[in-house]
Amino acid sequence: MLYFSKRRFLFSFFVFLSLISFSFAQTNLNSDEIKQQAIALYTTKNFNEAFELLDNLPTDKKNDEVFLLLSNIAQENNDDNLAIKYLNKALDKNYTFYKAYYNLGCIFASKKSYLLASNNFELAIKYNKDFSAAYYNLACCQMKLKNYEAAKKNLIKAIELESNNKDYYYNLAYCYKELNKEKQAKKILEVYNKLS
Numbered sequence: 001m002l003y004f005s006k007r008r009f010l011f012s013f014f015v016f017l018s019l020i021s022f023s024f025a026q027t028n029l030n031s032d033e034i035k036q037q038a039i040a041l042y043t044t045k046n047f048n049e050a051f052e053l054l055d056n057l058p059t060d061k062k063n064d065e066v067f068l069l070l071s072n073i074a075q076e077n078n079d080d081n082l083a084i085k086y087l088n089k090a091l092d093k094n095y096t097f098y099k100a101y102y103n104l105g106c107i108f109a110s111k112k113s114y115l116l117a118s119n120n121f122e123l124a125i126k127y128n129k130d131f132s133a134a135y136y137n138l139a140c141c142q143m144k145l146k147n148y149e150a151a152k153k154n155l156i157k158a159i160e161l162e163s164n165n166k167d168y169y170y171n172l173a174y175c176y177k178e179l180n181k182e183k184q185a186k187k188i189l190e191v192y193n194k195l196s
Contacts (some may be wrong), residue, residue, distance in 0.1 A: 054069060072184075102137075105117045105124060115141075118141040131163035143178075169192035
């Protein structure tokens with residue numbers, strides 16, 4: 001069984017949450033304060049309120065990270081089409097925004113559109129060569145497409161970047177098994193078992 005990484009990229013300001021004090025009665029908040037409040041609302045699962053705050057920002061204040069968060073909220077509300085729309089808007093703002101490509105890949109993988117997912121994971125890797133989860137999910141797509149040799153290479157790269165993730169080893173062992181390399185599969189399963 002393949003295990004895709006379901007981790008999505010979230011807004012990168014979580015470290016500031018402890019510094020935020022809410023005053024929703026204020027009406028003259030600047031766009032950074034609105035973004036921070038939306039992040040706090042998102043992390044406390046107040047998705048609709050977070051969405052409204054961000055959606056009402058002026059267009060010129062919506063950057064790639066804002067569209068990423070809007071996309072995550074759309075996904076929380078089971079609206080993948082809207083999520084895709086916002087991820088594309090994030091890419092319109094910044095075509096090298098690897099997080100958007102990664103999240104697009106996750107959406108397409110969940111819909112079993114493995115070629116589309118692969119293309120997006122490859123773009124995520126192009127713009128962030130140290131992104132282990134993108135290599136891993138690309139390998140999972142390649143395994144679904146029965147391209148085990150390519151999957152093996154991407155899993156090895158994922159392990160080089162993040163050696164303590166047991167799912168990487170499990171799927172690498174599966175690749176070796178499918179490539180009729182039982183000895184290598186057994187060795188990798190031993191590492192997997194040590195990590196479990």
